[in-house]
Amino acid sequence: MNSEDTLLTAILLFVLGLPVGSFLNVVAYRVPRGETPWSPARSYCPSCQAQLHARDNIPVLGWLLLRGRCRYCDASISWKYPVFEAITALLFGAIGLKFGWSVELLPALLFASTLVVVANSDIDMRVVPNAVLFVSLLFGVVAQALAYPDDWLTWALSATIAFAVMLIIALAYPRGMGMGDVKLAGIMGLYLGRAVAPALLFAFLTGTIFGLAVMASKGVAEGRKTKVPFAPFMAAGGVFALFFGEDVIDWYLDTFAGG
Ligand SMILES: [Zn+2]
Structure with missing residues (x-):
């Protein structure tokens, strides 16, 4: 694999990401409303x-x-459509740069698509759709088995632990999180393996900063009442960990666990 092939892969995936991003917009819009993504066929x-x-x-x-x-x-069309299409294309392109033309592309693209849909649905309807998580789980297990067959224990354990930890947090602070976020954490563990840890830390950190910013702008009482969807922060954490998670873990182990 030379760098020219990697660049070509990235460009192809960027271009592919545009129509995929359109389709993910349709999924994010229709599934929480009980409609099927493929019918009607035209938007x-x-x-x-x-x-x-x-x-x-x-x-x-x-x-x-x-x-x-x-x-x-003449009704206005949400800015979210072009923004999520552009985000999908950029993510696909970046994934092409990181993984090159390899089987590891498969789970990475599925994971990115999952994150784009759940972030979109959560902003739009305050819901992380079960059907999307279920489809992502099925395809994710197959893709992970193809790409990382020797690491199945790591991703199975990471999924279980991430799910359990988020379940405990959701039960302790029921206002902050929904069961959709808990299930999403399990899916993130499946795709990220141990890098799900920096992903969730990133989500809590950015989510807290955002919550504080809301309180600062609206006042504490009003800010506390504002329901901030958490899945977009988890999605941002998932993207962060997909690209830098393993580096963060290596750095952490070198620094605090003596390698
Ligand atoms: Zn119209």
């Missing part, structure tokens, strides 16, 4: 239900050309 305007023109469906560009408004009813 529709959530406001007037008109089927979208093919060119309005072009990732990122379609939204920009419409200036964020429906062609038929």
